[in-house]
Amino acid sequence: MADYxxxxxxxxxxxxxxxxxxxxxxxxxMELHGDRLCGDDAAVIxxxxxxxxxxxxxxxxxxxxxxxxxxxxxxxxxxxEGYRKALRLMQQAEKFRRPVVCLVDTxxxxxxxxxxxxxxxxxxADNLAKMSTLRTPILSVILGEGGSGGALALCHSDRIxxxxxxxxxxxxxxxxxxxLWKDTARAxxxxxxxxxxxxxxxxxxxxxxxxxxxxxxxxxxxxxAELTELRKMTFTELLETRYRKFRTAGY
Amino acid sequence: xxxxxxxxxxxxxxxxxxxxFGRHIVCKGCGRQLSVARxxxxxxxxxxxxxxxxxxxxRRILMLTDRRSFVExxxxxxxxxxxxxxxxDEKLETARANSRENEAVVCGTAAVDGHPVCIFAMDANFMxxxxxxxxxxxxTRLFEYATERHLPVIGVTVSGGARMQEGMFSxxxxxxxxxxxxxxxxxxxxxxxxxxxxxxxxVDASFAMLGDITLAEPGARVGFAGPRVIEKSLNQAxxxxxxxxxxxxxxxxxxxxxxxxxxxxxxxxxxxxxxx
Numbered sequence: 001m002a003d004y005x006x007x008x009x010x011x012x013x014x015x016x017x018x019x020x021x022x023x024x025x026x027x028x029x030m031e032l033h034g035d036r037l038c039g040d041d042a043a044v045i046x047x048x049x050x051x052x053x054x055x056x057x058x059x060x061x062x063x064x065x066x067x068x069x070x071x072x073x074x075x076x077x078x079x080x081e082g083y084r085k086a087l088r089l090m091q092q093a094e095k096f097r098r099p100v101v102c103l104v105d106t107x108x109x110x111x112x113x114x115x116x117x118x119x120x121x122x123x124x125a126d127n128l129a130k131m132s133t134l135r136t137p138i139l140s141v142i143l144g145e146g147g148s149g150g151a152l153a154l155c156h157s158d159r160i161x162x163x164x165x166x167x168x169x170x171x172x173x174x175x176x177x178x179x180l181w182k183d184t185a186r187a188x189x190x191x192x193x194x195x196x197x198x199x200x201x202x203x204x205x206x207x208x209x210x211x212x213x214x215x216x217x218x219x220x221x222x223x224x225a226e227l228t229e230l231r232k233m234t235f236t237e238l239l240e241t242r243y244r245k246f247r248t249a250g251y
Numbered sequence: 252x253x254x255x256x257x258x259x260x261x262x263x264x265x266x267x268x269x270x271x272f273g274r275h276i277v278c279k280g281c282g283r284q285l286s287v288a289r290x291x292x293x294x295x296x297x298x299x300x301x302x303x304x305x306x307x308x309x310r311r312i313l314m315l316t317d318r319r320s321f322v323e324x325x326x327x328x329x330x331x332x333x334x335x336x337x338x339x340d341e342k343l344e345t346a347r348a349n350s351r352e353n354e355a356v357v358c359g360t361a362a363v364d365g366h367p368v369c370i371f372a373m374d375a376n377f378m379x380x381x382x383x384x385x386x387x388x389x390x391t392r393l394f395e396y397a398t399e400r401h402l403p404v405i406g407v408t409v410s411g412g413a414r415m416q417e418g419m420f421s422x423x424x425x426x427x428x429x430x431x432x433x434x435x436x437x438x439x440x441x442x443x444x445x446x447x448x449x450x451x452x453x454v455d456a457s458f459a460m461l462g463d464i465t466l467a468e469p470g471a472r473v474g475f476a477g478p479r480v481i482e483k484s485l486n487q488a489x490x491x492x493x494x495x496x497x498x499x500x501x502x503x504x505x506x507x508x509x510x511x512x513x514x515x516x517x518x519x520x521x522x523x524x525x526x527x
Binding site: 115156176 | 391461
């Protein structure tokens with residue numbers, strides 16, 4: 001399968017979305033709404049549930065399935081309010097020493113006039129900075145699409161996992177081809193060059209694990225095991241390891 | 252367009268909002284030819300039409316710091332084509348030639364009114380100030396240096412965003428630098444950002460938006476997504492001052508818009524208030 005086919009497959013309707021995974025990962029999920037500033041962005045689903053007996057804060061970028069749902073969830077593209085809701089719930093998790101699990105599936109942060117005016121850049125930056133010192137384990141899983149800064153804002157984590165058929169990229173292959181070669185038809189070349197598939201990113205040591213797609217049960221077991229390990233670390237160890245993880249990216 | 256600027260364009264000679272020719276620069280706002288000596292006195296603001304002419308990173312640092320106080324850090328860090336991305340090597344070479352810099356950011360220590368500071372300035376002439384691993388590494392090292400020594404950091408941003416040719420490595424620089432800024436901040440240290448035209452994409456969504464004090468140049472474009480992307484995806488015309496510093500300030504993301512000739516004094520005052 002060509003890299004570009006992985007990208008288009010990751011976007012296909014009918015795939016398991018984040019809410020499907022949440023339903024399978026936790027028997028008792030309760031959604032918590034709102035950023036406590038001015039809104040509640042449905043592109044981000046947040047709440048608490050237990051994964052293998054561990055209560056965790058779950059934060060997910062949700063695309064929705066039916067047309068109606070997809071519109072309501074804005075096709076998984078979050079506004080600043082969504083990132084601020086995510087941060088609020090992460091800080092709540094920190095207070096109660098609850099691990100955080102982020103499920104990422106987005107083409108990118110929403111590009112629009114209101115998103116800009118409400119500070120999309122600041123919202124993402126704030127998440128990156130504050131997650132870097134959040135005193136509780138954070139684990140992120142890229143389920144399908146991992147589009148640029150909008151995905152990164154939920155990935156300043158102790159572990160970054162990817163579904164075998166997901167992608168994670170600095171830019172969409174189409175935009176990349178358009179900017180570099182003024183030709184969106186060359187998206188397949190761009191996809192190849194960007195090294196955006198799970199196996200390539202694992203080889204570059206930018207992600208920690210490749211997960212079997214469509215198997216929430218196995219994922220739940222892996223998450224439980226990983227969180228149990230991460231919870232054994234002291235906060236100082238945890239934060240120092242997290243800092244080194246990103247510190248060494250590319251250098 | 253006069254013949255001279257046409258010729259320069261063909262030669263791909265830079266200086267973004269002003270074409271450079273020997274000791275003269277042609278203002279892109281009004282087309283007037285201005286001597287560099289004159290412009291230096293005017294802080295590179297066109298005396299005829301008021302347009303802000305793009306300033307190289309090094310000149311920027313000279314404009315903001317005490318004479319001869321700047322000591323550069325990590326000048327020799329050079330980008331590699333980690334992903335073997337097509338034509339990236341050639342692009343880097345052209346960028347080095349155009350900008351006379353090794354990378355899109357210049358970092359180091361300097362003094363402002365005698366107070367020691369760390370300073371970085373990005374350079375629009377190097378691949379539009381895009382952030383790859385070397386840019387991320389240099390700025391991270393500067394913040395770590397500043398954190399250890401309790402020094403304030405002054406950052407002058409100009410960037411089109413993350414550097415595509417380095418794939419996920421470049422995106423992760425946002426995380427890396429943001430974490431270093433957070434440590435610097437948690438240490439009780441001051442970070443002043445000066446946003447210049449344009450500051451967008453991954454730089455906007457990381458260290459450009461993490462200052463204790465956020466200053467901007469008049470009219471600078473500041474935003475996450477490019478205006479053309481928004482226009483295209485929404486099919487709507489954008490407000491005239493969309494993503495301009497003045498409008499971004501009204502939205503609540505900029506402390507003060509400071510004209511060029513007042514920037515040095517303004518920053519010196521801020522540094523003074525934060526040093527014993």
